[in-house]
Structure formats: structure tokens, C-alpha cells
Amino acid sequence: MRSIEILREEHRVLRGVLDCFDSVLAAASRDSAPNMEIAGELLGWFERFADGVHQNKEELGLFPRMLAAAPEISRAVLKELMWLHAEERRRLVALRVGFASAQGPDAWERGRFVAAARAYVEFQRHHALLEDEVILPRACEVLDPAVDDEILRTYAQIELDALGPNPEDPHAFLARLRARAKELVPSLVPAGHEDLCAGCDGCRVASPGACSRGF
Ligand SMILES: [Fe+2]
Numbered sequence: 001m002r003s004i005e006i007l008r009e010e011h012r013v014l015r016g017v018l019d020c021f022d023s024v025l026a027a028a029s030r031d032s033a034p035n036m037e038i039a040g041e042l043l044g045w046f047e048r049f050a051d052g053v054h055q056n057k058e059e060l061g062l063f064p065r066m067l068a069a070a071p072e073i074s075r076a077v078l079k080e081l082m083w084l085h086a087e088e089r090r091r092l093v094a095l096r097v098g099f100a101s102a103q104g105p106d107a108w109e110r111g112r113f114v115a116a117a118r119a120y121v122e123f124q125r126h127h128a129l130l131e132d133e134v135i136l137p138r139a140c141e142v143l144d145p146a147v148d149d150e151i152l153r154t155y156a157q158i159e160l161d162a163l164g165p166n167p168e169d170p171h172a173f174l175a176r177l178r179a180r181a182k183e184l185v186p187s188l189v190p191a192g193h194e195d196l197c198a199g200c201d202g203c204r205v206a207s208p209g210a211c212s213r214g215f
């Protein structure tokens, strides 16, 4: 189902963004202060896209259909997920507060921000893995493909409400972020086609050079 594949693809982008954030934070731990410009841009993306779009697609698009299709099976697995979503939002709000404090000269506050951000990265990796390995396979089992269009309409409305009519493609954001992070952390593994693209339009299978998104 396209509605499930979209979430898998967004998890791939999220992992790429988390890897970049981790590299920037690791460099800050080794050297001195984190690059606050990149950190601020990343926090904005987590708020706007990871929460405002991706997580809302799950909460308002996919999960209600899973509950309607198979309430007994879905309730147990989604209960854990809803806790993870609430916890993720709580951590992100705390990170935003920590980010403001880390802008000052106090090295202790910057260290606190870096530690909390690295914990957030690990939390989000676990969250996406749980969904890829447990929730989305369960969705494939319980959902009738006939509801796909209905879920996709919900997704489209969420994107429009959160990002407006001409949003930046999350793959483009990741490519831009990687380029900037590599300037800061040259040891960051160069972005490769396979890192960035799950095979949109089958290009991964056919030929990386045929990638329709230019990766
Ligand atoms: Fe989620």
C-alpha cells in the first residue's frame, strides 16, 4: 500500500537526518561547541516535519484505520506507540528550551544540550525501527488496500496544513543538510545514492544514475 510505503520512506529520510545530527553532535563533544546554526535548523525540521507531518500522518491517517479494521490486535501495539509519540514530543520541547540556554556562553548548558540531543537521536532511531519492524507489517496484515486512497487524502491535508502548498521535499532537505554537515565534519561518509533513496520509481534496482530525485 502506498500509504505504508510513504511512512517507510520517511523513516529512511529521518534516519539520514539523525545520522547527520549525530555526527554534528559528536564533533561538538570532541571539539568545543555544537554548530548551533545546524542544530537550530534540525530542531525546526523535527518540529515541522517529523512531528508536524510524519507523526501526524501516523496518528491521524494510519493508526485510526488500523484500529477500525482490527481493534483487538491493533490496540495493544498502538498503545506503546502513542506513548513513544508523547515522549518524543516532550523531549523535543525540552530540547528547544535547552537550545535557547545553549546559545549563551555557559559551556555547561551547551554540554547539557548535546547530551539531551544525543539521547533524542537514539530515542528516534528506536522509534522508527519499532514502526518499521512491528507496526507497519501489522498494518499490512490488517488493512484493506481499498482504504489506501482515503489515508493518502488525510496525508495530503496534513502536509498542506503543516507545510503549505510548495513544501521542500524531505529528500532535498536531507541532501542539503548532509552537504552542510560534511563541511563541518569532513569525516562524515559521503552521501551515496543508496543512503538517500529507497528506490523511488524503481531507480535503485534499475540504475542509481536513473534516480528521479537526482541522488
Ligand atoms: Fe511514529
Ligand SMILES: [Fe+2]
Pocket: 007, 011, 054, 055, 058, 128, 131
Ligand atoms: Fe514513524
